[in-house]
Amino acid sequence: MNKVQLAADPAPLIFDRDRAALIVIDMQRDFLEPGGFGETLGNDVSLLQAAVGPCGRALEAARASGMLVIHTREGHRPDLSDAPPAKIQRGVPSRRIGDPGPMGRILVRGEPGHDIVAELAPLAGEVVLDKPGKGAFHQTDLAQILGNNGIDTLIVCGVTTEVCVHTTIREGNDRGYRCVALGDACASYFPEFHRVGLEMIKAQGGIFGWVSDAASFANAITAGEQAA
Numbered sequence: 001m002n003k004v005q006l007a008a009d010p011a012p013l014i015f016d017r018d019r020a021a022l023i024v025i026d027m028q029r030d031f032l033e034p035g036g037f038g039e040t041l042g043n044d045v046s047l048l049q050a051a052v053g054p055c056g057r058a059l060e061a062a063r064a065s066g067m068l069v070i071h072t073r074e075g076h077r078p079d080l081s082d083a084p085p086a087k088i089q090r091g092v093p094s095r096r097i098g099d100p101g102p103m104g105r106i107l108v109r110g111e112p113g114h115d116i117v118a119e120l121a122p123l124a125g126e127v128v129l130d131k132p133g134k135g136a137f138h139q140t141d142l143a144q145i146l147g148n149n150g151i152d153t154l155i156v157c158g159v160t161t162e163v164c165v166h167t168t169i170r171e172g173n174d175r176g177y178r179c180v181a182l183g184d185a186c187a188s189y190f191p192e193f194h195r196v197g198l199e200m201i202k203a204q205g206g207i208f209g210w211v212s213d214a215a216s217f218a219n220a221i222t223a224g225e226q227a228a
């Protein structure tokens, strides 16, 4: 048991470092770089850059402590057989899922846009989880992986705060995991949604979980290491 005390809202959280996983949600070129899925929806993708540095700090600390690291990627099979028509047809994007773009076909697995940004590239041996939906539990083997590793606490960062980060935290919370969002390591195309998304997680005594930040997480697991 490697007990860690994490500064968080609405209250500090004590967890076992050996039973925690860092989940980095969808830090993909399709969301963060011009010409990808995020921009086709009319968003200013530069707003997501704020999360890159803090995600990197959280990753560095998790790697140094030997914590389980999981990267997720939202995307679809090249034949789009796992993409719900309602998702493909929704809205009036400049390009739809599967259409060719400057980083390859939009939100399709194996295309350059589907890759995780270079700064946060997964290391050999880290789990890379492809998901067709917003939540990381939906139609994936995440629960199996977490169960096999004895995980009970999820430290979550990535993009976007109110969409895939929130959906994953809600899914994790309902499945009995302690879920912590690292606020500065999350970002949204809508700063107000980011702010309110984090508020929603920690409201009502932590209705979905806790909110902390990358530096507090790094300090906590490093301190846990020294005490171990």
Ligand code: C5J
Residues within 6 Å of the ligand: 025, 026, 031, 074, 134, 159, 160, 161, 163, 164, 165
């Ligand atoms: C979105 C995501 N925003 N990763 N996906 O469509 O949050």
